[in-house]
Amino acid sequence: MKKVELLSPAGDLERLKIACIYGADAVYIGGKNYSLRANANNFSIEEIKEACDFAHKLGKRVYLTLNIVFHNEDIDGVYDYIKEVVEAGIDAFIVSDLFLVKYIKSNFSVEVHLSTQDSVSNLETVKFLENELVDRVVPAREVGRDELKEIIDNTNMDIEVFIHGAMCTFVSGRCVLSNYFTNRDSNRGGCAQICRFCFSINDMEEPFSMAVKDLNMSKYIKDMIEIGITSFKVEGRMRSPFYLAVVLSSYRRIIDAVYNDTLTDDLLEKEVKILSKVSNRENSSHFYFKEADLSDQYYVGRQEVSNQDYLGIIINREGNLYTINQRNYFKKFDEIEIITPNMDIISYRVDNLYNDKMESIDVANQADSILKIEIPLDLPLYSMIRKPYL
Numbered sequence: 001m002k003k004v005e006l007l008s009p010a011g012d013l014e015r016l017k018i019a020c021i022y023g024a025d026a027v028y029i030g031g032k033n034y035s036l037r038a039n040a041n042n043f044s045i046e047e048i049k050e051a052c053d054f055a056h057k058l059g060k061r062v063y064l065t066l067n068i069v070f071h072n073e074d075i076d077g078v079y080d081y082i083k084e085v086v087e088a089g090i091d092a093f094i095v096s097d098l099f100l101v102k103y104i105k106s107n108f109s110v111e112v113h114l115s116t117q118d119s120v121s122n123l124e125t126v127k128f129l130e131n132e133l134v135d136r137v138v139p140a141r142e143v144g145r146d147e148l149k150e151i152i153d154n155t156n157m158d159i160e161v162f163i164h165g166a167m168c169t170f171v172s173g174r175c176v177l178s179n180y181f182t183n184r185d186s187n188r189g190g191c192a193q194i195c196r197f198c199f200s201i202n203d204m205e206e207p208f209s210m211a212v213k214d215l216n217m218s219k220y221i222k223d224m225i226e227i228g229i230t231s232f233k234v235e236g237r238m239r240s241p242f243y244l245a246v247v248l249s250s251y252r253r254i255i256d257a258v259y260n261d262t263l264t265d266d267l268l269e270k271e272v273k274i275l276s277k278v279s280n281r282e283n284s285s286h287f288y289f290k291e292a293d294l295s296d297q298y299y300v301g302r303q304e305v306s307n308q309d310y311l312g313i314i315i316n317r318e319g320n321l322y323t324i325n326q327r328n329y330f331k332k333f334d335e336i337e338i339i340t341p342n343m344d345i346i347s348y349r350v351d352n353l354y355n356d357k358m359e360s361i362d363v364a365n366q367a368d369s370i371l372k373i374e375i376p377l378d379l380p381l382y383s384m385i386r387k388p389y390l
């Protein structure tokens with residue numbers, strides 16, 4: 001049985017590298033044009049080439065989103081752009097426009113994945129797409145478990161499903177709230193996340209929001225593998241490198257444990273705890289087992305609590321002396337956890353702490369400063385330090 005793919009977002013090259021070394025099998029990115037996350041840094045053609053070179057050396061794949069709603073004016077420039085991206089080494093396009101699906105499949109030997117923006121929600125549509133030579137479908141997020149199983153059992157189509165991250169209030173992002181409120185077109189990359197705002201209506205005492213809880217399928221990964229899903233997609237091209245490292249390594253451990261037949265309740269409980277800690281929102285399995293309802297919503301709004309758990313990343317090593325790029329406050333004798341690209345989580349106490357001139361200090365309180373710590377352990381570069389989760 002082919003192992004399920006863990007697919008990560010990456011808003012820039014740094015995130016792509018972190019995703020690849022923290023357990024993703026494939027990464028999806030946006031170019032400077034035609035991508036639904038216009039606020040992410042996104043990749044130039046040179047960066048797409050560097051991203052593909054880096055990922056391919058590690059045996060990983062890179063997909064490019066081309067999933068805005070295309071109007072007449074968008075089409076002219078897209079032909080040259082597609083050619084440049086193919087030459088840069090991309091493995092697949094994530095496309096929503098049916099003309100572009102046909103154009104890419106007719107002119108290039110590269111995979112085409114149909115974006116969730118198309119809201120594919122039934123077996124007959126997937127059968128039709130199979131005949132039209134789409135390589136993969138990302139169904140609407142509103143498609144439940146039994147419907148997914150029926151589609152998988154009755155087609156040869158690869159099915160990619162979101163497993164973690166933010167959800168849209170409206171069907172697969174088909175929403176114009178952002179256009180009305182901020183003149184930013186969510187279907188062309190400009191969503192201002194208006195559904196998360198608090199609204200007041202004259203005769204209502206409490207303000208309300210339309211925000212939904214985040215998706216978190218960690219408890220159901222085994223079932224999702226068993227019904228035959230091809231790819232597990234994490235949402236969030238704007239998320240931080242730390243968030244990606246924690247989320248991807250956690251899902252990597254769960255997926256590997258399912259295939260190795262070592263998934264225990266204890267292991268799962270630990271990973272669920274880690275995943276709920278890194279995200280500052282409540283979560284739910286949304287439409288997988290039932291229609292979403294009040295329990296999946298934040299009707300009375302929610303407090304965003306800023307996450308200060310990420311303490312730093314190891315960027316260099318000389319013997320046991322590690323150079324750390326600091327991100328948040330910590331001090332000598334604090335208990336910390338070190339997470340490594342090998343999927344280890346190591347508890348440790350900070351016994352010594354130096355600044356970049358090797359002067360002993362007690363407190364690390366300047367974000368983005370360079371610190372040194374002697375740690376008698378063999379730690380790979382890009383290991384991250386965080387507050388204890390376990």
Ligand code: SF4
Pocket residue numbers: 167168169170173174175176177178186191192193194195196
């Ligand atoms: S405003 Fe909310 S529901 Fe609408 S596209 Fe943006 S995130 Fe999705």
